[in-house]
Every structure is written in C-alpha cells, then in structure tokens.
Amino acid sequence: MAYVADLHIHSRFSRACSPQLNVPNLAEWAKLKGIDVLGTGDFLHPLWFAELKSQLKEDGSGFLSWGSEGGEGIKFVLTVEIASMYSDKGRGRRVHNLIFMPDFTSAEAFQKALLSRKATLGSDGRPIVGTSSKDLLSLALQASEKALFICSHAWTPWFGIFGSQSGYDSLEECFEDLTDYVYGIETGLSSDPAMNWRIKELDNKSIVSFSDAHSLPNLGREATVFNEDISDGFMGLWEAVRNQKIAGTIEFYPEEGKYHYTGHRNCGVRYTPEETKRNGEVCPKCGRGLTVGVMERVEVLATRENVQLKIENVQGVIKSKEFPNRTGYRMLVPLLQIIAEAFNTAPTTQKVLNEYKKLISTLGSEIKVLTKVSIDDIAKISGPKIAEGVDKVRKGDLLIDPGFDGVYGVVKIWQSGESGVDEKKVEAPQLGLFD
Numbered sequence: 001m002a003y004v005a006d007l008h009i010h011s012r013f014s015r016a017c018s019p020q021l022n023v024p025n026l027a028e029w030a031k032l033k034g035i036d037v038l039g040t041g042d043f044l045h046p047l048w049f050a051e052l053k054s055q056l057k058e059d060g061s062g063f064l065s066w067g068s069e070g071g072e073g074i075k076f077v078l079t080v081e082i083a084s085m086y087s088d089k090g091r092g093r094r095v096h097n098l099i100f101m102p103d104f105t106s107a108e109a110f111q112k113a114l115l116s117r118k119a120t121l122g123s124d125g126r127p128i129v130g131t132s133s134k135d136l137l138s139l140a141l142q143a144s145e146k147a148l149f150i151c152s153h154a155w156t157p158w159f160g161i162f163g164s165q166s167g168y169d170s171l172e173e174c175f176e177d178l179t180d181y182v183y184g185i186e187t188g189l190s191s192d193p194a195m196n197w198r199i200k201e202l203d204n205k206s207i208v209s210f211s212d213a214h215s216l217p218n219l220g221r222e223a224t225v226f227n228e229d230i231s232d233g234f235m236g237l238w239e240a241v242r243n244q245k246i247a248g249t250i251e252f253y254p255e256e257g258k259y260h261y262t263g264h265r266n267c268g269v270r271y272t273p274e275e276t277k278r279n280g281e282v283c284p285k286c287g288r289g290l291t292v293g294v295m296e297r298v299e300v301l302a303t304r305e306n307v308q309l310k311i312e313n314v315q316g317v318i319k320s321k322e323f324p325n326r327t328g329y330r331m332l333v334p335l336l337q338i339i340a341e342a343f344n345t346a347p348t349t350q351k352v353l354n355e356y357k358k359l360i361s362t363l364g365s366e367i368k369v370l371t372k373v374s375i376d377d378i379a380k381i382s383g384p385k386i387a388e389g390v391d392k393v394r395k396g397d398l399l400i401d402p403g404f405d406g407v408y409g410v411v412k413i414w415q416s417g418e419s420g421v422d423e424k425k426v427e428a429p430q431l432g433l434f435d
C-alpha cells in the first residue's frame, strides 16, 4: 500500500519553532493530515535525540514506531537538516541539506563524526556547521552506506544548493565525485517539480517535496507519496528515492513561497522574469541589488524550455508528456486556509480549528478531504461555502499574488466581494505564529 511521507520538519529545539512540537503532538497531527511516515527532524540535537530514543521504538524495518500498538500508528524516520556555512571555490556558501538515517546507531555515529569536527549541536536543532555540503555527504555515508542525502529547498536564494545568493550553479560544482550519491532534490515552497524538470542534471534525481513545518498545522503542506509498502521500511524508502520510484508529490502553489519572484522587500519592488529582463537586477528605488527569485534562477540554470516539457493536467495531476517517467504532482491549498477564507477569519482561530477537526473526524484525513471525498459529502458536514472552496482548489480556480524577497505570496479562493470578504481582514495564509 502506498504511503504519504513528510520528511522535512523541525522539533521545538530548532530556532523559531513552536513549543508544541513534541512526539505525541506530531503523531496526532500527522494522523489529521493523512501523513503515514513522518521525519523526526533535528536528530542531531542531544535533548531531542534522547526524547526520540525514549519514546520511539525501532521496529526492525528502519522506521520507528510510536505508541504501544506499533503497527497501526504513525511511523517516524530519523531525519535532520543541517545548515553548512563555508567558503568554496572563492565564494561564501550557505547551503541546507537533509540527511535521513536508518537506525539510532548510524545517527549516533554521524553525531560523533560532527562533534569530532567541533560542530555545536546543542544550541539549534538545525545546526549550523562549517563542514562543506560535500564533506557532510561523505560523513553521512561513512556513518551508514544507506544514509539518504537530499538538498533542502534547492532554489531558495540564501540557503538552497542552486540559490542565487550563496549556492552553486550545479550539483557537480558542489559535490564533485560524490554527485551520484545525492539521490534527491527538495522542491521547497517556492518551486514545483516542473521547474526542476527543466534541469538536465536533475534527470536522474528524485524530485521530492516536504513541509519544512515549524509548527503543527503546517505539517504535510507539501509531501511525497511513495508506492512502496510501509512494511518495507527504510530500505523501501531508500530504494524509491535512489531509483526515482516515487509515486508523486503534493505541492504548494510555488507563487506562495517567499522567493518566487525577484524583488526588494523594503522598497516594495517586485519583478516577474520578463520585467527583470527589461529592467535589470538593480532596485530602482535604493540602487542595491535585488534578491533574485526562484523563477529567475530557474530561467538562468535551465537547460530546456518550459514548452519542451509539454505539461498536461489530467484531473488535477500535473505531468510532462515529454518525460512520462517523471511522476506527477498535485497542487493543493491547506484546508485550514480554505475554511479560514470561507469564515473570513485567520487560519489560527479556534473557530477554524473546530470546523477542521469536525470535517476530518467525519470524513478522513485532510489529504483525503482535499483530494478524494465528494464535494456533496463535504457540503453535508461543513456547508456549501467550504465545499465550494475545496472544489475551486481542485479545479485550480484561484487568485494568486506571488511572493518575493522574503514576503510570502498569497493564494485566495474567492474574489473580494464574491464572498463578502473584506480584503484587509484576511491574513496572509502562511503567516503562522512560528514561521
């Protein structure tokens, strides 16, 4: 049976993360969202690691079980994100990478290797290290030959492997002779798989998607579906990522990401790629360089044009006719956001949360409600407005205002007026307390 995995999250030991991020809460919210396998995040942090060891059991598959039943519950995988800050080939580099480990012993070996390089692991769940991305990959593989190494949110300007400000122009430039051991690329909130399909170097890499949640409600906002059986555990996951056998991904609208367009936040300047071509990359107001967004950066590094992909949308699943082996993806809007907009209030209010839990406890997980449950059934539980919202999301009938230079984009379901929504009252959808 296929399963849904969210393998990039953080614990309450990472900076700017919710204090609610503990194991029982994570398991509860994973269930609400429809996630079967959840990353632990932050396994290098000594306190979080001790908590994981005492609360989760190795079940022999490489996945960790929570709760006394074991089999039925949510499975966890040991995951961590590491921020590497170093100088390479004459430039300052800041790159985030994800590492997954098949058991506590390998995780501990990796921890020791970093400590022997004088890394500080106790102050931030997502540690900042001076070790290069390539050295990290090498250390991870020495700790376990089954370690999975994935470049986080690959396109964000400051911390992505392909970032315009402190990244690289190719995987090869960064990982050299170890490039083949990088099995996956995370799209991040600001890019979608199709943008990554334009890079030839990524043709033999899995394109995966995870939430990078810093709070419980954001779990699963992006996720990857695997065709493997959950009982195949870590080895099934490893094979799938390594051999590009993933079933598909669930995506945010990339326009909602903080770095979709090029711009300068303080001056309110935002350019589409066409506008950047016309006006250049210098801010017309303050004269400083603009932060080059993800779209722009893809255009720079792309080895094929968007039209060459022959994108098609088959009942909400986006695929490439040119590259049929590339698995498709679905664009969704979080259910809390749909309910909030229907109620004309913020996604963080109790009223929204109550409606969310009512809908899900009756009809199944969020992912099921967003993709499978009939619109009539949703209307019976939550009324016609919310049902219409889900229908509009499935049809992609939305209003989109792209993000730039650290400002989240906004996706709206109804035109103001259409729902009597006062535009100013609706909060930006991703402005959760902890992001």
Ligand SMILES: [Zn+2]
Pocket (backbone or CB within 6 Å): 081, 096, 152, 153, 159
């Ligand atoms: Zn990151």
Ligand SMILES: [Zn+2]
Pocket (backbone or CB within 6 Å): 008, 009, 010, 081, 126, 212
């Ligand atoms: Zn992260």
Ligand SMILES: [Zn+2]
Pocket (backbone or CB within 6 Å): 264, 266, 267, 269, 283, 284, 285, 286, 287, 288
């Ligand atoms: Zn400016």
